[in-house]
Amino acid sequence: MNMMSRLLQTLMLCTALGALAAGPDSVAKSDRSLWPDKLDSSKGFDRASRAEILVFADALNQLARQDDLKAELHLKSVDAASVAKISERLSATLLSNYREASTACDGKEILCDKLASAADLARSGAALDTQLPAPYQPWLANARAFHRLYAMELLRLAALFPKVSSEIDVFSPAEKTGFELADRHFLFTFDDGPTAKGGSTDALLDTLKQNQIHAMFYMLGDHLKPRSDADAALKQRYDGQCVALHGWEHQSHQKWADWQNSVLNTQKLAQQVFGEAYRPYFRPPYGQRRPDSAAFFAQNQLQVALWNIDSQDWNAKISDVEAAQRVMSLMLLWRRGVILFHDIHPKANRAVPWLVKSLAGSGVSWDRCQQY
CATH class of the missing domain: 3.20.20.370 (Glycoside hydrolase/deacetylase)
Structure with a gap:
């Protein structure tokens, strides 16, 4: 199978997965074999990190703007305030992470544009189909499917919180989440x-x-x-x-x-x-x-x-x-x-x-x- 056929097949999979709800039966799966670079260096880790951040930022932005999130998530009700709060917090984390992943950028690195806001992240993520080099395109199709489902997993938890509590948010500053750890x-x-x-x-x-x-x-x-x-x-x-x-x-x-x-x-x-x-x-x-x-x-x-x-x-x-x-x-x-x-x-x-x-x-x- 040539690269174009593989890409088209993966894009069809992406479309099919995107129609599913991120309920208990829908699990976001990632195929790391499609990423063309090694992760055996700090630069390699950061390059892959920037790519994941941009794709997820686009997926989160698209879902958070849905007019009927209840239908998208297959829920009877949605706590809009919780969704807005979690979306804003995740977007801020993504921007901070992108900046950390860009500290070693130089003229030879890809995905190193200086982005000043969460909206910039989402726009850059949406443009990857035309801007990302060809070797990364098969990965991109899979990543779009993965991050759409993963964003739906998180927004589903946010939509139910605090009526149904979960790891998506805290009730007290004393609660640990994992985000308090240092980079890497x-x-x-x-x-x-x-x-x-x-x-x-x-x-x-x-x-x-x-x-x-x-x-x-x-x-x-x-x-x-x-x-x-x-x-x-x-x-x-x-x-x-x-x-x-x-x-x-x-x-x-x-x-x-x-x-x-x-x-x-x-x-x-x-x-x-x-x-x-x-x-x-x-x-x-x-x-x-x-x-x-x-x-x-x-x-x-x-x-x-x-x-x-x-x-x-x-x-x-x-x-x-x-x-x-x-x-x-x-x-x-x-x-x-x-x-x-x-x-x-x-x-x-x-x-x-x-x-x-x-x-x-x-x-x-x-x-x-x-x-x-």
Whole structure:
């Protein structure tokens, strides 16, 4: 298949994907094999970062201007104020990220126009079809499909917030999101474990040790309890890693009447089992927590810890390779953040080494959980 045929085929895919709603069944997937450059240098990372930022800026701008966002997102109602707030915040972040990605621009680099506003970003992104060199055009078609779906994912969360809380926004400045990290700094996190002895959690712990990665594990009390009794060496298995709280059961803490006991009982168990490896963070299942919970967390010396890069590895519609490539594109877009995986699924064990290897030399720093 020649390049033109491949381009036309990808454009048709883009059009088809663009008609879908970013609901639970629609997952934005990125094909990193279409990007023609390596990411083994800071310049290479920045070049790819600028490209992702421009395409997403255009997609976000187009969706935010839709007359009927309810129909676009397949929702019965939309919190317009929340959508406007989130869109403005994301646009400001994109502009700041583009400037960071342009600091090393020179006469030989592409996508280095000086852009002064979010509107400039969107216009530049819209013009890429005619301005981006030919080797990048197959990537562009795929990226437009990916970022439209991803923007719909985010705007859907914004449209429901705060009625349905999520990682899209905070209720308190004390809540962590991942955006507070420094440029090119990322933290791996894993939810819902631990699995039974010999399961995917243990395999992942071995992989992290081999790759010298120090990650945060957000544990469920009812998953930890059986292993804490049966495996006396569990604490040693997590040597170099960090353990935090995900509640006792995986259900929304926004509507659960007993949510406070869910947090406290898990905290007590995690402290008993892991000692110094325990970290005072709580990640609410689905990102759902009560708007008035800040005082409770402060009283119990806990912080809500969300995420800003979602691998979607829990979804059966995405493979381990697709989850890894999605994460890479979002790392290029946001340039910092907390990456969400799940150690109860084997996808993370295959995705993490690929990311570490693929981004070697790019200037990316995998932060230690102890420093978070």
